[in-house]
Amino acid sequence: MRHRSWTLSTKLVLLCTGFLLAALTSIGLTLWITWQIEGGAAAVNEAGRLRMKSYQLALEVERQVPAAQIEARLQRFDEGLALLRTGDPSRPLFVPWSEATRESFESVQSQWMLLREHWRTGVQPSGNTEEVDRFVAAIDGLVAGIEYQLSLWTAILHAVQLGILALALAVGIAMLYAGYLLVLNPVNRLQRGLQQVQAQDFAVRVEERSSAEFDHLAQGFNRMAETLQALYANLENKVAEKTARLQQQRERLAALYETSAMMAEATTLDELARRFAQQVRRIARADAVAVRWSDEANQRYLLLAGDCLPHFMTEQEQCVQTGSCHCGQALEGATTRVIPIQLRPANVAQPVLDHCAQAGYQTLVSVPVRLQHRLLGEVDLFFREETALGADERSLLEALAAHLAGAMEGLRAEALGKEAAVAQERSLLAQELHDSIAQSLAFLKIQVQLLRDAMRRGDDPGVERVLSELDAGVRESYNDVRELLLHFRTRANGESIEPALRTTLQKFEHQSGLRAHLAMHGHGLPLDADVQIQVLHVVQEALSNVRKHAHAREVWVDVEQAPVWRFTVRDDGVGFDANGQHLDETHVGLHIMRERAARIGATVAVQAEPGQGTRVTLTLPTTSTQALAA
Numbered sequence: 001m002r003h004r005s006w007t008l009s010t011k012l013v014l015l016c017t018g019f020l021l022a023a024l025t026s027i028g029l030t031l032w033i034t035w036q037i038e039g040g041a042a043a044v045n046e047a048g049r050l051r052m053k054s055y056q057l058a059l060e061v062e063r064q065v066p067a068a069q070i071e072a073r074l075q076r077f078d079e080g081l082a083l084l085r086t087g088d089p090s091r092p093l094f095v096p097w098s099e100a101t102r103e104s105f106e107s108v109q110s111q112w113m114l115l116r117e118h119w120r121t122g123v124q125p126s127g128n129t130e131e132v133d134r135f136v137a138a139i140d141g142l143v144a145g146i147e148y149q150l151s152l153w154t155a156i157l158h159a160v161q162l163g164i165l166a167l168a169l170a171v172g173i174a175m176l177y178a179g180y181l182l183v184l185n186p187v188n189r190l191q192r193g194l195q196q197v198q199a200q201d202f203a204v205r206v207e208e209r210s211s212a213e214f215d216h217l218a219q220g221f222n223r224m225a226e227t228l229q230a231l232y233a234n235l236e237n238k239v240a241e242k243t244a245r246l247q248q249q250r251e252r253l254a255a256l257y258e259t260s261a262m263m264a265e266a267t268t269l270d271e272l273a274r275r276f277a278q279q280v281r282r283i284a285r286a287d288a289v290a291v292r293w294s295d296e297a298n299q300r301y302l303l304l305a306g307d308c309l310p311h312f313m314t315e316q317e318q319c320v321q322t323g324s325c326h327c328g329q330a331l332e333g334a335t336t337r338v339i340p341i342q343l344r345p346a347n348v349a350q351p352v353l354d355h356c357a358q359a360g361y362q363t364l365v366s367v368p369v370r371l372q373h374r375l376l377g378e379v380d381l382f383f384r385e386e387t388a389l390g391a392d393e394r395s396l397l398e399a400l401a402a403h404l405a406g407a408m409e410g411l412r413a414e415a416l417g418k419e420a421a422v423a424q425e426r427s428l429l430a431q432e433l434h435d436s437i438a439q440s441l442a443f444l445k446i447q448v449q450l451l452r453d454a455m456r457r458g459d460d461p462g463v464e465r466v467l468s469e470l471d472a473g474v475r476e477s478y479n480d481v482r483e484l485l486l487h488f489r490t491r492a493n494g495e496s497i498e499p500a501l502r503t504t505l506q507k508f509e510h511q512s513g514l515r516a517h518l519a520m521h522g523h524g525l526p527l528d529a530d531v532q533i534q535v536l537h538v539v540q541e542a543l544s545n546v547r548k549h550a551h552a553r554e555v556w557v558d559v560e561q562a563p564v565w566r567f568t569v570r571d572d573g574v575g576f577d578a579n580g581q582h583l584d585e586t587h588v589g590l591h592i593m594r595e596r597a598a599r600i601g602a603t604v605a606v607q608a609e610p611g612q613g614t615r616v617t618l619t620l621p622t623t624s625t626q627a628l629a630a
Contacts, residue, residue, distance in 0.1 A: 015178055019171045026164045033157045035092060040150045042093035043084060047143045050080050050108075051136050054115075058132045061119045074116055081109060095142075096149035104142035111135045186217075193221055197228070252396050255283045259400055263407040269293075269525075272411065273305035276379075276404050281307045284397065286381040287361065291404075292320065292327065293377040293525070301328040301377065302525055309382075313355045318562065319523045326356060326364050331375045334368040336398055338389045356382060363387040367397045371405040379404070419529035444470060497532050501557060504540055508555075512547040515554045524561030527620075534600045535567060535618065538593045542569040542616040545590070550574060550614060565620040571613050578608040593618075 057073050084105065087094030095101055115135055189206055196204040204225060206218040259279045266272035273291045281289040288308040292301040301320045306313075320328045326339050341357050341364055356364055363383040369376045379401055389397075447470050454462035498520055505516040527535065539557065546555050550573025560566040590606060593616070597604045601621040608614040 011182060015174070022167055026160060026167060030157065030160050033153050033160065036096060037150055037153050037157070039087065039092040039094040040096045040146050040153070042091055043095045044143055044146050046080060046084055046093060047139055047146070050077065051139050053077050053080065054132055054136055057119055070119060074120060081112065095146060096153070098145065098149055101142065101145040101149065104138065104145050108138045108142055111138055190217060190221060197225060249392065252392070256396065256399055260403050263403060266407065269408065269411055270305065272407055277305045277307040280379060280400055284381050287384045288382040290327070290380040291377065292380065294375055298322055298331045298375055300523055302523065304377070310359045313359060316355060325354065327366060327378070327380050329366060329368055329378060334375055336368070336394055337366045338387070339364040339366065340386065360384055365389060365397070367401045369401045369405045371409055376405050376408055415529050444474065497527055497535065500532065500536055501539065501559070504536060505557065508543045514552060517554070517556045519558050521558070521560045522562035524565060527565065531600050534596050538596050538604065538618050539567060539569060541593045546571045546573065552613065564622050567618040568615060570615040573613050575608045575610050575612045575614050577610055578606055
């Protein structure tokens with residue numbers, strides 16, 4: 001078995017670590033010796049001050065200085081001896097103790113005790129000058145011992161410095177040798193091998209006998225040479241592989257054209273999304289597909305269509321908040337992603353929604369549906385096995401998503417065109433209805449003639465009665481004209497019906513003086529423009545009935561968007577008997593509402609009781625929900 005060699009990085013790390021430890025040890029030793037020398041030098045200075053203090057004390061005792069001053073001097077001298085004995089690491093200051101320095105210090109301390117006692121009592125010892133000189137000589141002996149120790153430390157410091165210099169030279173030589181042995185020589189072998197390959201000698205091989213890294217390089221070089229040999233030997237096979245690859249790309253282009261043709265035939269957004277989901281699942285060989293639509297603020301993703309999705313995912317992911325699960329990308333940085341799916345432990349953070357993992361899928365491919373700088377939605381492909389996405393597959397899916405975005409925009413443009421045509425037609429119709437007010441005007445003309453007759457007869461009660469009829473007729477005709485013009489010229493507002501409803505309620509409040517409230521509940525797919533127009537007309541007709549007949553103070557409009565669209569108009573007026581009362585001409589608006597609802601496949605329900613107000617509910621068909629479930 002071949003012995004496993006150390007890697008180049010390991011060798012360099014060990015070599016550098018050894019050199020670094022040696023350098024750090026030398027530097028640390030140098031610093032420690034320097035610290036010892038500094039401490040000893042400070043001790044020499046302190047001992048020198050003791051000599052000066054000794055002569056000062058002898059002179060002051062001889063001059064008979066006051067005892068308090070003598071006592072202070074003695075105290076400071078004691079502190080100096082104590083400092084020499086214990087040292088002060090913060091300065092630093094300490095005596096480099098040896099047997100000679102300890103004996104010198106004991107001699108100084110014993111002589112000081114005798115002198116201290118004499119000077120403290122004020123008694124001059126016999127031969128005072130000689131005693132002081134002997135004491136100072138003892139201090140000089142201590143200083144000489146310290147200086148001797150310092151000379152030894154200085155010699156050691158010089159030796160260590162010479163050792164550091166020798167170490168630096170050795171490190172430089174060792175690094176040069178190691179660089180040649182570990183790097184330059186293997187690189188030269190590789191260069192020679194490359195030169196032979198350039199000369200088309202593909203049988204060359206580089207010997208693997210260096211560090212692990214260069215062994216890997218040599219192995220890679222050898223594999224490259226083998227590959228080049230195989231390429232030259234099997235060129236026909238490579239051509240066949242390229243031909244097969246081109247065939248595969250041709251098939252993908254055919255799939256792209258087929259998908260484009262299919263989307264061009266779709267007439268509604270539901271049909272478009274459903275067909276696209278089926279087609280893209282077949283092309284990508286996915287286990288399931290979901291096509292999601294994003295609102296303009298990119299806060300929610302609504303499920304447009306799915307193919308082979310589990311039923312519980314279809315129900316629970318009708319509306320997904322952006323960032324709440326693997327699906328639903330934010331606008332910033334939205335791109336094609338391959339996301340591995342796995343159930344995570346309870347103590348590990350995971351998305352709020354984890355339905356795809358529960359369904360057994362292992363990979364999710366998320367493709368954004370973009371149109372220029374707008375994010376219209378995304379296509380989610382689910383796989384029950386781990387899946388990698390190549391560059392060709394990625395480009396194909398992005399191209400399909402781009403075609404879907406174009407088709408969705410085409411349907412939107414077509415719907416806007418239809419809306420414009422309907423609005424124009426209704427404007428003309430409004431003009432015709434405006435002209436139909438002639439009957440009411442004819443009635444008013446008759447009343448005017450009756451007014452003239454009553455004035456000629458001098459019939460004051462008759463005049464007052466006819467004036468009342470004229471006033472009521474004019475007011476009613478004026479209100480009818482305003483409502484007709486408002487109804488037939490109402491337009492949808494973008495993909496949300498909420499702004500149009502709010503505008504309608506504002507006009508109603510201004511016209512009737514009643515307070516109106518709007519409440520939106522849930523989230524649903526946007527309504528088509530023609531459906532929005534009919535819904536607005538039904539709501540306006542219900543509001544008109546409230547104004548004319550309910551005698552109400554307030555009116556409420558409640559809108560439910562899921563699971564189906566439902567619009568409710570309720571008031572706190574006088575109500576009526578919905579079961580027993582026949583709908584006369586004052587309630588003919590209910591027939592009009594039901595006719596408009598029938599045009600879009602919706603139903604209108606009326607609930608009313610005398611004194612309890614009236615509730616009118618418009619419920620749209622569940623076509624969209626059924627399409628998603630399929």
